[in-house]
Amino acid sequence: MNTSRRSFLKGGIIASMATGFAAMPAMASAAEETKFPQHTYDLVIAGLGIGGIVTAIRAAENGLKPVVLEKMGSAAGNTVYSAGFMLGVNTKMQQEKGLKTGDTTEKFYEDMMKVSQGRGDPALTRLVAENADDTLNWLHDYVGVKYGVGAKLVWPMLQRAHLTIGEEKPGGKQLMSYLLKKAKELNIPIIYNAKVVELLDNPKNGAVTGVKVKTAKGFEEYIGKLGVVMATGGYSANKMMLTMMAGVPAANMPVRGSNTVTGESILLTAPYFPRVVNVDQYHCGPIHGPTGANPLNIVNTGIAVSKETKRYTNEGHTYVEMSRDTAAKTKDNWGFMIVDEDTHNLPMLKNDWFSYASKKAPVYKADTIEGLAKEAGLNPEELKKIVDEYNTALKEGKLDQLTPPNTHKNPRPILKAPFYAVPFQGGMTATFGGPLINTKGQVLDTEGKPIKGLYAVGNAAGGLFYDNYVGGAQLTSASVIGRAIADHMKALMQ
Numbered sequence: 276m277n278t279s280r281r282s283f284l285k286g287g288i289i290a291s292m293a294t295g296f297a298a299m300p301a302m303a304s305a306a307e308e309t310k311f312p313q314h315t316y317d318l319v320i321a322g323l324g325i326g327g328i329v330t331a332i333r334a335a336e337n338g339l340k341p342v343v344l345e346k347m348g349s350a351a352g353n354t355v356y357s358a359g360f361m362l363g364v365n366t367k368m369q370q371e372k373g374l375k376t377g378d379t380t381e382k383f384y385e386d387m388m389k390v391s392q393g394r395g396d397p398a399l400t401r402l403v404a405e406n407a408d409d410t411l412n413w414l415h416d417y418v419g420v421k422y423g424v425g426a427k428l429v430w431p432m433l434q435r436a437h438l439t440i441g442e443e444k445p446g447g448k449q450l451m452s453y454l455l456k457k458a459k460e461l462n463i464p465i466i467y468n469a470k471v472v473e474l475l476d477n478p479k480n481g482a483v484t485g486v487k488v489k490t491a492k493g494f495e496e497y498i499g500k501l502g503v504v505m506a507t508g509g510y511s512a513n514k515m516m517l518t519m520m521a522g523v524p525a526a527n528m529p530v531r532g533s534n535t536v537t538g539e540s541i542l543l544t545a546p547y548f549p550r551v552v553n554v555d556q557y558h559c560g561p562i563h564g565p566t567g568a569n570p571l572n573i574v575n576t577g578i579a580v581s582k583e584t585k586r587y588t589n590e591g592h593t594y595v596e597m598s599r600d601t602a603a604k605t606k607d608n609w610g611f612m613i614v615d616e617d618t619h620n621l622p623m624l625k626n627d628w629f630s631y632a633s634k635k636a637p638v639y640k641a642d643t644i645e646g647l648a649k650e651a652g653l654n655p656e657e658l659k660k661i662v663d664e665y666n667t668a669l670k671e672g673k674l675d676q677l678t679p680p681n682t683h684k685n686p687r688p689i690l691k692a693p694f695y696a697v698p699f700q701g702g703m704t705a706t707f708g709g710p711l712i713n714t715k716g717q718v719l720d721t722e723g724k725p726i727k728g729l730y731a732v733g734n735a736a737g738g739l740f741y742d743n744y745v746g747g748a749q750l751t752s753a754s755v756i757g758r759a760i761a762d763h764m765k766a767l768m769q
Contacts, residue, residue: 311493311495312495313495313498314342315497315498316341316464316499316500317499317501317764317768318334318342318502318503318504318764319344319485319498319502319503320341320504320506321344321471321486321507321539322343322344322345322346322507322733322735323343323465323506324352324353324508325354325450325451325454325733325750325753325757326506326732326734326735326754326756326757327733328451328458329757330504330757330760331458331463332417332418333757333761333762334761334764334765335458335463336461336761337762338768339501339761339765339768342464342465342466343465344466344469344471344488345465345466345467346471347468347535348467349467350451350455351535352507352532352535353508353511353532353533354450354750355445355447355448355451356445356447356531357446357447357532357750358447359445359446359447360436360437360446360750361407361411361414361436361750361751361754362407362435362436362437362745362748362751363407363435364382364383364407364435365378365379365408366412366424367412367415367416368411368424368437374425376435378434378435381404383404383407384400384401386431387400387403387745387748388400390431390744391742392742394741394742395738395739395741396738398714399712399713399714399738399739399752399756402714402755402759403748403752403756406755407751414754418453418454418457419453419457420439421439421440421441421453422437422438422439422440423437423440428746431745432746435745436747437747439453447750468490469490469495471486471488471507471539472488472494473487473543474486474503474544474546474547475487475496476547476728481727482502482727482728483499483502483726483727483728484502484503484728485498485499486499499728501767501768502727502728502730502764503728503730504716504731504732504760505539505540505543505544505710505730505732505735506733506735507539508536508705509536509705509707509709510536510541511532511557511705512530512534513536513537513538517703520708524603525602527607528703529565529702529703530703531702531703532704536705540709540710540736541554541708544710544718544726547720548720548721549719549720549729550711550719550720550721551711552709552738553738553740553741554709556706556707556708556742557703557704557705557707557708558704558705558743559595559598559602559702559703560701560704561574561594561601561700561701562701562702563631563634563698564700566634566635566636567634568630569627569630570627570630570697571594571627572624572627573612573614573624573628574594574597574697574699575590575591575593576612576614576621576687577590577612577613577687577689578661578665579597580653580658581605581606581610581611582605582606582611582652583654584648584653584658584661585657585661586677586678587604587605587610587679588604588679590681590683591681591682591684595743598700598701599701610698610699611651611697611698611699612696613647613662613694613695613696615688615689615690615691615692615693615695616692616693616694616695617688617690617691618687637698638697640695640696641692641694644659644662645658648696650696651698662689664677665677666688669686706734707734707737707739708737709734709735709737710735710737711736711737711738712732712738713725714759715760716730716731716732716763717729718736732753732756732757733749733752734753739752
């Protein structure tokens with residue numbers, strides 16, 4: 276099979292990004308190209324996240340021969356850092372537990388669109404909503420994934436949450452363990468320490484036909500007779516891309532998940548002029564960057580103050596909004612959550628305190644507010660003033676008149692000693708931007724036409740998420756779209 280390489284990038288930000296990230300190889304004709312060892316499969320999958328491995332498993336079930344290429348020595352993407360929640364409205368697991376949720380596919384679709392501010396691609400969103408149940412049933416029955424169901428969570432998760440359960444923690448690591456076990460049973464080759472550095476194409480029609488891979492032994496080529504699936508994730512660990520596309524505050528966030536998600540989906544597909552969307556959108560949350568401790572629920576229980584001992588955000592905001600404000604409105608992206616003993620003892624915060632203790636992240640504690648300020652390096656007089664004003668406003672029902680306002684629905688007083696100051700930062704979870712795909716997982720070009728042989732799944736694709744997402748929807752959508760790609764390829768073989 277003849278292959279060629281496109282060594283030019285055109286247009287605005289993509290061109291400047293490519294210049295900054297990777298020096299393109301010198302121009303060469305197809306005849307002059309060095310011949311590398313070549314391996315041929317039905318499809319080549321770049322990346323070992325949930326989207327990539329589900330695509331491979333479904334393809335193998337469909338009688339195809341996939342190969343998965345992973346640049347690291349193990350599954351190292353965001354999947355293994357996730358809580359492991361997936362979403363369904365009427366799965367067999369829910370039915371077996373006798374859950375009467377009153378939920379429907381249409382309600383799920385509407386909630387996903389609402390969370391994305393109406394900016395999520397309607398066709399992709401409906402694909403996920405309509406196929407989530409069947410996908411989770413398949414993961415349970417065919418792959419062997421075990422789920423815990425029945426938890427009553429706040430909107431928009433509600434009782435849709437299916438938490439992956441097992442010995443490994445977090446749930447995302449256990450989920451990947453189930454998937455890798457199934458892949459081994461199906462004899463799916465997974466090549467580790469194989470970094471995809473270039474897409475290959477047919478010089479006659481431009482169809483993507485394979486990839487060039489860098490390994491410890493040198494370069495090799497993997498040819499996919501049906502195409503290449505980009506499953507490399509987003510660019511949440513690429514500071515330059517974040518700075519250029521999401522802004523300096525986003526780039527200054529410590530990474531909450533994988534440090535190996537660096538934007539290959541955008542950079543490697545650029546020569547084919549995909550329609551890249553939502554590149555300024557991302558999900559974030561609270562984190563203690565130096566240790567990785569997670570104060571997920573703590574940040575919505577007290578007063579948020581900066582290093583300068585000033586309130587800087589509305590504590591009634593979601594943890595996502597508070598994390599964005601912490602990154603954008605504080606010095607060096609550092610805030611402190613101030614709470615008292617009664618709040619400290621809330622059962623819902625048990626895991627958060629354990630996270631800080633187990634990771635040896637600092638939590639400052641004192642019997643007075645002034646003493647707490649000294650322990651945390653804050654201004655004692657200013658902190659006492661802030662706490663007194665907060666308690667008074669809470670008692671008088673005037674928290675919304677503070678500057679900034681506090682619109683928390685269930686605010687808690689800060690009265691009972693000892694008092695606690697929890698340092699945290701806004702942390703980067705995942706980016707939402709990437710090449711736009713259709714419901715078959717095909718990457719679309721700037722004219723809206725499928726780029727032959729090129730697919731994307733998970734956070735390597737764009738179009739589904741904007742601003743925020745329903746918890747669990749990323750793992751769910753990657754699985755739904757991964758199956759759609761494999762089924763589409765099966766149809767191509769018939």
